[in-house]
Amino acid sequence: MSDAQSLPEISVSAFAQRRAEAGTALQLLDVREPQEIAIAAIPGFQVFPLSQFENWAPTLAGQLDPHAETYVICHHGMRSAQMCQWLIQQGFTQVTNIAGGIDAYSMLVDRTIARY
Numbered sequence: 001m002s003d004a005q006s007l008p009e010i011s012v013s014a015f016a017q018r019r020a021e022a023g024t025a026l027q028l029l030d031v032r033e034p035q036e037i038a039i040a041a042i043p044g045f046q047v048f049p050l051s052q053f054e055n056w057a058p059t060l061a062g063q064l065d066p067h068a069e070t071y072v073i074c075h076h077g078m079r080s081a082q083m084c085q086w087l088i089q090q091g092f093t094q095v096t097n098i099a100g101g102i103d104a105y106s107m108l109v110d111r112t113i114a115r116y
Contacts, residue, residue: 007084008096012105015071015098019044027068031083032075032102040102040114042073050079057086066092073098073105075116 010018019026030037030045037047046063048056064070070092074080077099084097098105106113 007081007088009077009099010071010096012098012100012109015096016105016109019071022069025069027064027070029064029070029072029080029083030074030102031072031079036075036116039116040106042102042105042110042113045073048083050074050083061090064092066090067094069094069096071096071098074101076101076103 019028024044028042028045030041030047031050032047033049033051034047048060070087072080072083072087072095074083077097080101081097084095087095100108102113103115106115
């Protein structure tokens with residue numbers, strides 16, 4: 001999978017439903033920057049800022065389950081798509097990009113989350 005078009009994606013509404021069904025069984029990753037997380041965040045996501053890739057990439061495989069159902073979010077869905085591509089290249093088997101990112105989530109799922 002070399003382009004973002006071929007990545008598995010899920011709408012924010014479908015993700016919210018999947019999360020409600022699965023509870024804590026999901027592996028949730030947020031690749032936004034710390035200052036973005038300070039403005040708006042969804043509880044339960046582990047933060048791996050894409051700009052700090054060099055810091056966390058060497059140890060990520062040991063921190064995460066490569067076979068767990070994994071969802072990745074960012075602001076609009078572009079950085080999370082990059083992360084999904086990288087995870088798949090690392091052997092992760094169930095990676096899904098959250099289309100529209102936290103911006104869409106804040107509009108369509110949880111309006112208490114700030115938009116920026």
